[in-house]
Amino acid sequence: MLKDEVLKILLSSGSHVSGQDISNKLGVSRTAVWKAVTALKNDGYDIESVNNKGYLLTKNKSILNEAEIETCMHLYDCKVFPKILYFNSIDSTNTYAKKAADLIPSDFLVVADTQTLGRGRLGRSWSSPSSTGIYMSLCIRPNISLEKASMITLITAMAICDAIEELYNISPLIKWPNDIVINSKKICGILTEMSCDMDGIKYIISGVGINVYDTEFPDDIKDTASSLLLETGTKTDRAKIISSAIYHFYEDLDTFMQTEDMSILKSKYESRLANIGREVMILDPKGEYPATALGIDETGALIVNANGKIKRIISGEVSVRGIYGYT
């Protein structure tokens, strides 16, 4: 859309841009540029128009859209630029991504301002109010066998932590395998889904929900959940968080692909691991037992000491419950 192209020019320019320059750049009339600017103002953008100087985007009100995300993403030296599919409202970014994966051959990122049927792990719903969170699903197609797919969840968790650390100057922790906590409160969840056959992965959808500007939560999670705004007091553009996370994700994915395991990334993941050295309850279907989390191995499994016995915990077989703070 022309509006998006005009927005990209205004976003990436620090000073006034003349209507003529925009019109030349995009090969459209000045009237078309003026109409696009008017449409952007209606979307909530503050755009100053000064005679003989042109247009200036004065203040970004944290609006989320394709142009915002793409412009931010180009600020990073990304190894891969996934195609961006943005929706004001969608049932679930993961559900949509699974359908789109059969139609789009490249990597792509589905982002929505709100989800009407947001999903979490184990069939739980994911609260997805409008204009407060990040709901996104990245579809990738790494050439790995299905036994290795669960490590993508760990890489996603690290990427979200990296983005938050970069933009908020705070170090979030990971509750193995996939929840991200700040001050023992959950601010992000990850739902990884995939399609595979016996020859390997067809695609992996890494779904991410981040509480960004939330100030209140549904009753069932209000004691355990928080948002980046509540924990840091700062507001950061969602497009920046998304772009930073995608950049860090592809950085670590590249490292992972060198060995197709966590051997290089193990120490980085463990430095973020909330559970390390702490007591956890292993919710084995055959019976719960307490253990001390020691770290992960090169397959991404959690290694625990259960009463002197070293055990390897695989996601999906058991759940881990912290016996401290956020559970």
Next chain:
Amino acid sequence: MLKDEVLKILLSSGSHVSGQDISNKLGVSRTAVWKAVTALKNDGYDIESVNNKGYLLTKNKSILNEAEIETCMHLYDCKVFPKILYFNSIDSTNTYAKKAADLIPSDFLVVADTQTLGRGRLGRSWSSPSSTGIYMSLCIRPNISLEKASMITLITAMAICDAIEELYNISPLIKWPNDIVINSKKICGILTEMSCDMDGIKYIISGVGINVYDTEFPDDIKDTASSLLLETGTKTDRAKIISSAIYHFYEDLDTFMQTEDMSILKSKYESRLANIGREVMILDPKGEYPATALGIDETGALIVNANGKIKRIISGEVSVRGIYGYT
């Protein structure tokens, strides 16, 4: 459909059934029964109508449909009766099953007389001429972690062998992990596809293509492929083969679920393993090498001796090529 219900009654009765009996059983008029019988005759069934005795299905011309499969399936003491979805023609039973899996919560079996876009492994096509083969996809939802999913392919291969052995009195062999051979010729291929998240398997589609009555093959496979008819000289109803395979599949799946690995089924699988004790080429992306196949381990991996070194081969990481007969 009424026609299917009448057919089921005729199929499961060895002698004449009166129109009145059928009409009473199904709660429909005798005219409706007569119309259904006429429709079945049009489908190709030989139905004898004798005054005062009733209808007798004299000869089954290997017609495949839902009623045939369901009637056959009830002859087995199946642990699970998957819902049957039969199509005269379909693009691909696996493609259909993947779409249906999001809509049907139970196990189900998609069967087609012909496929217009039949698929094999690694994006290859699967020749699927009408009235000659079995093209079916079973959707199951075992509560297992994704690391264990590849074993379902081995269980499927064993079930097809069991069905052929039961009905043809011949012992097919399995080329690890999933091709079935008779006299070193391929008569069946399996394409297992699945959808999972980090908590486990959502569904597994076990797609099976069996060459039943084929007497000729496309050029690219004519030296390596054969059919049950060509190798045994016998014609057996496809509905019987399907039902027997489904029965044996659920038997072995039950055994598998006791330990969630191949420990109990290992010796059974190995007794069918064509590669055992023979030279194979391991097509490792890092470089091919010859090895001797020793058997499988409890995870279903192929264990080989490569120049004195014991290696564990995982499907999807390497391909195995036999250096004998059928490759």
